[in-house]
Amino acid sequence: MKPLHWAAALAAAPLLLCVAGILVAIGDEPAGATCASPTASAQARVREHVGAVGQWDSAAIDNAAIIVAVGQQRQLPPRAWVIAVATAMTESSLINVRSAVDHDSLGLFQQRPSQGWGTPQQLVDRVYAAGKFYDALLKIKGWEKLALTVAAQKVQRSDYPDAYAKHEDDAEKVVAKVTGAASITDLPGASLADCDTSAQISAHGWVRPVNAPVGSPYGPREGKFHHGVDLSSKRYTVIRAASGGRVLWSGCDPGTGNCNVDGTSEGSGCGWYVDILHAGEVGTRYCHLVRKPDVAEGDTVNAGDPIGLMGSSGRSSGVHLHYEVHLNVCGGNGGNDCDLDPGNSTNPVPFMRNVQASLAE
Numbered sequence: 001m002k003p004l005h006w007a008a009a010l011a012a013a014p015l016l017l018c019v020a021g022i023l024v025a026i027g028d029e030p031a032g033a034t035c036a037s038p039t040a041s042a043q044a045r046v047r048e049h050v051g052a053v054g055q056w057d058s059a060a061i062d063n064a065a066i067i068v069a070v071g072q073q074r075q076l077p078p079r080a081w082v083i084a085v086a087t088a089m090t091e092s093s094l095i096n097v098r099s100a101v102d103h104d105s106l107g108l109f110q111q112r113p114s115q116g117w118g119t120p121q122q123l124v125d126r127v128y129a130a131g132k133f134y135d136a137l138l139k140i141k142g143w144e145k146l147a148l149t150v151a152a153q154k155v156q157r158s159d160y161p162d163a164y165a166k167h168e169d170d171a172e173k174v175v176a177k178v179t180g181a182a183s184i185t186d187l188p189g190a191s192l193a194d195c196d197t198s199a200q201i202s203a204h205g206w207v208r209p210v211n212a213p214v215g216s217p218y219g220p221r222e223g224k225f226h227h228g229v230d231l232s233s234k235r236y237t238v239i240r241a242a243s244g245g246r247v248l249w250s251g252c253d254p255g256t257g258n259c260n261v262d263g264t265s266e267g268s269g270c271g272w273y274v275d276i277l278h279a280g281e282v283g284t285r286y287c288h289l290v291r292k293p294d295v296a297e298g299d300t301v302n303a304g305d306p307i308g309l310m311g312s313s314g315r316s317s318g319v320h321l322h323y324e325v326h327l328n329v330c331g332g333n334g335g336n337d338c339d340l341d342p343g344n345s346t347n348p349v350p351f352m353r354n355v356q357a358s359l360a361e
Contacts, residue, residue, distance in 0.1 A: 165260030271313025
């Protein structure tokens with residue numbers, strides 16, 4: 001008997017909505033759920049045979065498309081698809097493993113019959129395996145607010161719990177590719193908390209980095225000096241460049257160590273963070289991102305451009321953006337040898353007020 005085409009298998013699978021042809025429509029955009037343009041949000045669909053994406057060949061991308069399609073048909077948000085695809089990248093390199101190599105692990109997610117995931121025949125059924133992963137994910141309280149590596153580990157219980165995060169960027173790119181979106185943030189249901197801030201650019205060319213109130217202020221705090229302000233909002237809130245400029249630094253603070261897990265008040269450093277140099281030798285810093293920033297050192301950014309997502313990496317006791325403003329960061333040398341250090345920090349609240357981009361009260 002000829003094997004069922006994957007799209008046909010999806011259409012026939014229990015608990016899944018009917019699939020028209022080879023495309024899986026997302027459906028209408030939930031009100032207020034995304035920053036996507038109306039066209040992009042209405043037309044996003046899972047597509048098959050889109051070719052290779054980075055290191056992932058076309059066969060791997062077809063497997064990822066099935067994972068995404070199952071998540072869509074269960075009406076799960078894009079975050080779930082990314083977690084599932086990143087997990088399969090880590091566990092199987094997006095290869096549907098049919099003969100166990102590690103104990104009795106099989107399929108895209110290396111699920112084990114001996115641990116109750118299903119029969120060997122079921123676990124190499126890609127639709128079934130993806131569904132079982134989502135079933136387990138949804139049982140985790142607050143999974144959508146967890147760092148990817150934490151959510152994936154709670155499902156998989158791997159011996160290498162930090163491995164999943166290394167594929168988060170790739171998973172986002174693959175999900176965007178198979179749905180035809182320009183980026184993950186263009187997808188309906190991305191649940192970004194501050195979509196209405198992208199156009200709020202002042203006459204001075206500045207914008208709030210996030211639309212969130214100031215929590216911990218600038219100044220002395222617990223025997224130390226707090227060189228910025230903390231702006232608290234939801235995990236994965238989009239962080240925007242406060243003004244146009246050049247990225248001086250983008251990456252994991254060496255003092256933090258592992259930036260792919262939530263930090264604690266006893267932790268150290270900024271976690272994932274970005275430094276940007278603006279006109280007039282003004283610098284801004286954005287700390288505690290949830291994952292690797294969306295910009296790289298040397299990139300040019302405009303005011304309001306997305307640079308990353310809010311998280312809690314580094315020395316952090318909760319999800320927030322630590323935002324700093326620094327003055328005269330290049331010492332008058334015309335943009336060379338610039339550094340954002342404690343000695344040139346200034347209070348972001350009056351500074352942002354002066355450039356007509358006041359931080360939220």
